[in-house]
Amino acid sequence: MEEVRMKCPAGHGEMRIKKAKKKVIFRGVDISVPVEQYRCTVCGAEAGTVQQTAAIQKTISDTYRKAVDLLIGDEIVEKRKRLKLTQEVLAKRMNVGIASIKRWEGGIIQSKSMDHALRIALGDQTVGDSCTGNRAFSIPRIKLVLKEFESILGRHILKKNDKMLFAAKYLWYADMVAHRETGEGMTGSTYAALPYGPQLNNYKDLIDDIIGADESKAEPLSPEQKRIITRIAMKFSQERMVYDAAHKEKIWKRQPNGAIIPYTDSSELIGI
């Protein structure tokens, strides 16, 4: 910590560095933080430098993230560097902005679903397959699968400014049924349990890329995969049907909000 002189705002002269442990409750987790602050020996006023305050915030963030099993900033940096990825490449891999990577590495707490996405992008074996359905994530493939649905349904399911409320559910069924029946999904997508049903994890950051993707670059659908898409499209010919069916699935219902729905649950699908 650099040497800084601080004067008491009440005019008692120079303040002294004081080390202490502070207990804070952060998002319901008890955290004990070693703090180093300036303190006036006369009136007890306390002040911290920008660096001291940042260090306290980082400690709180890291302690909290460890307690709830999220990657801490240094772990993200370490894993990223081990894979020789720049922040920019990692951001592209996850379809998030580079600013998000900088924030998480710097101490801002990522959501549970973003933590899963981070672990997948950083090649963490403990999440890999059950979150991606034994397949590499491909945005052009998502577009290809949605186009196949559209050709059978005879209408657009992915529209501009779409929140993927319906498209994501068709996609989810396609991936899950394919996993159940062929051992692998179709798109490598990860799905989160959200209040409005199963949703493509991180969909807000993906949607423009999906709309703009070139599906001709994707691996073509196999006859088996086409049959699965056809079955789903015939069973859920209206948007409302796929929406309602997804909401009856216990593999979505039993997950807490924001949690990843593992592909290994595909055997418990009931809608199709």
Ligand SMILES: [Zn+2]
């Ligand atoms: Zn004072």
